[in-house]
Every structure is written in C-alpha cells, then in structure tokens.
Amino acid sequence: MEAWVSAWGDFLFRYAISRVQDRDIAADLVQETFLAAWKGRQSFKGEASRKTWLTGILKHKITDHIRQQIRRRKLETALDDDPASPWFQDDHSWREPQRAWHDSPDRLAHDKDFRLALDDCLSHLPARQRLVFILREINGDDSEEICKQYDISTTNLHVLMHRARLALRHCLQSHGFGASS
Amino acid sequence: MNHFCQQASRLASDKLERRLSLNESLRLNIHCLICSSCRHYTAALRLLHVTLRKTHEAEPPQKLPAATRQQIIRQCKEQPE
Numbered sequence: 214m215e216a217w218v219s220a221w222g223d224f225l226f227r228y229a230i231s232r233v234q235d236r237d238i239a240a241d242l243v244q245e246t247f248l249a250a251w252k253g254r255q256s257f258k259g260e261a262s263r264k265t266w267l268t269g270i271l272k273h274k275i276t277d278h279i280r281q282q283i284r285r286r287k288l289e290t291a292l293d294d295d296p297a298s299p300w301f302q303d304d305h306s307w308r309e310p311q312r313a314w315h316d317s318p319d320r321l322a323h324d325k326d327f328r329l330a331l332d333d334c335l336s337h338l339p340a341r342q343r344l345v346f347i348l349r350e351i352n353g354d355d356s357e358e359i360c361k362q363y364d365i366s367t368t369n370l371h372v373l374m375h376r377a378r379l380a381l382r383h384c385l386q387s388h389g390f391g392a393s394s
Numbered sequence: 395m396n397h398f399c400q401q402a403s404r405l406a407s408d409k410l411e412r413r414l415s416l417n418e419s420l421r422l423n424i425h426c427l428i429c430s431s432c433r434h435y436t437a438a439l440r441l442l443h444v445t446l447r448k449t450h451e452a453e454p455p456q457k458l459p460a461a462t463r464q465q466i467i468r469q470c471k472e473q474p475e
C-alpha cells in the first residue's frame with residue numbers, strides 16, 4: 214500500500230481537488246479510494262493500468278459526493294431557474310451596457326487578485342453549474358463524458374455553461390476585472 | 395421590438411462549446427457589428443475561456459498531506475487479509 218500511495222497519491226489528490234475545489238474533502242475522497250481499492254485488490258484484473266483503475270474508483274467517489282451535495286442543498290431545480298433575467302430587460306436587450314475587457318490571458322492567469330476573485334465568483338454559482346463549468350472550462354474535460362457522468366443532456370450542459378458565464382462575467386466585473394468603459 | 399442581445403449572449407457561449415451553424419454564426423457576427431455590448435461580451439467570454447485554461451496550467455502542484463498518507467496506510471494494515 215505504501216508503494217501505491219507514494220506512486221499515485223499526489224496524482225489522485227490533484228484530480229480530486231480540481232473537481233471538488235476543497236483540500237479536506239479531496240483528501241477524504243482519496244483516502245476512501247485507496248481503502249476501497251485495497252479491499253477490492255483481488256478483483257483488479259490488470260486489464261487497465263493500476264492508475265486508471267484507481268482513478269475510476271475516485272471518479273465514482275467524486276460523483277457520489279457531488280450528488281449528495283446537490284441533494285442536500287436541494288439544487289435540482291437550479292437548472293430550471295432563469296437567471297438570465299438579472300442581466301436582460303424584457304425586450305431582451307442588456308440591462309447594463311457591456312464594457313470592453315482589455316487584458317492578457319497570460320497576465321491574468323498568474324494574477325493572485327484574479328485567482329481570488331475567480332474563486333469567490335465560482336463559489337457563488339449554484340452547485341451543478343459550478344461543477345460543470347469547472348470540469349469543462351478549467352479542466353477542459355470532454356462534454357460527452359461530463360453529460361454521461363452527471364446524467365445531463367448536451368443542451369442542458371450548454372445552458373449551464375451560458376448561465377455560469379453570464380454570472381461570472383458580471384461577478385468578475387464587480388471585482389474590477391474588465392470594468393473599464 | 396425584441397432585441398437580439400439575449401440570444402447573442404447564448405450563441406457567444408455556445409460558440410465555445412460547439413460549432414455554430416452558418417446561420418447562427420452570421421446572425422451573431424452581424425449583430426456584433428452593430429451592438430458594442432454584445433461585441434464586448436463575446437470578446438470577454440473568449441478572454442475568460444483562454445485565461446481559465448491557463449489558470450489550470452499555472453496551478454502549483456498539490457501534494458497529498460502526510461497525515462492522510464499515514465492514515466491510509468494505517469487503515470489498510472488494519473484490514474483483514
């Protein structure tokens with residue numbers, strides 16, 4: 214087991230953090246993964262690599278965790294809400310004029326203030342929107358895989374991304390990013 | 395008369411998710427020529443899109459905490475063979 218933890222512990226931890234955005238929860242999920250793998254080590258047939266096998270177990274643990282979180286917060290209906298209304302008027306024009314955002318991705322990606330603002334803005338998104346957005350836009354996961362794993366249609370995925378982008382754009386602007394006229 | 399802005403904002407997002415149809419692409423581009431808000435919003439989404447991918451790459455490597463490592467090893471040793 215020491216060999217497994219030292220070979221794949223950091224990799225699995227990083228994988229979990231990128232999906233749950235919380236170090237403590239990520240550490241717990243990795244711990245559960247190793248424990249489950251150890252208990253089921255006889256069933257490992259060696260068809261996939263050990264790393265792929267462990268990642269598969271972790272993926273299930275993460276999915277269960279997110280589903281529990283969504284159930285607990287009763288956010289299933291979040292998908293049906295229409296948060297477009299804060300940004301648009303009845304005639305579908307912008308409520309506030311949109312401002313130009315002149316900046317460089319390289320500079321922003323290394324800007325600590327931007328990271329803090331981004332984390333704050335992401336934390337205000339509804340759970341499912343946040344999860345899908347992080348997987349797709351930050352981790353660059355495949356759409357089909359996300360839809361399959363979280364049981365949503367491609368159209369729902371696009372709606373969630375659209376709503377997350379609207380909310381993030383306005384939240385980042387309130388933090389001073391892209392707020393110049 | 396309804397404006398096209400709300401629909402344009404959806405197309406600007408979809409453009410990062412899928413290939414827009416020729417019709418959708420034309421409608422978005424022509425609208426952006428006359429609407430500075432939608433032009434700015436579309437450009438902002440593109441900037442955010444590229445930045446977020448770079449943010450992920452710029453993250454410092456995270457290490458599994460030592461206490462968790464020890465706990466995993468201890469718990470596995472406690473399991474019956």
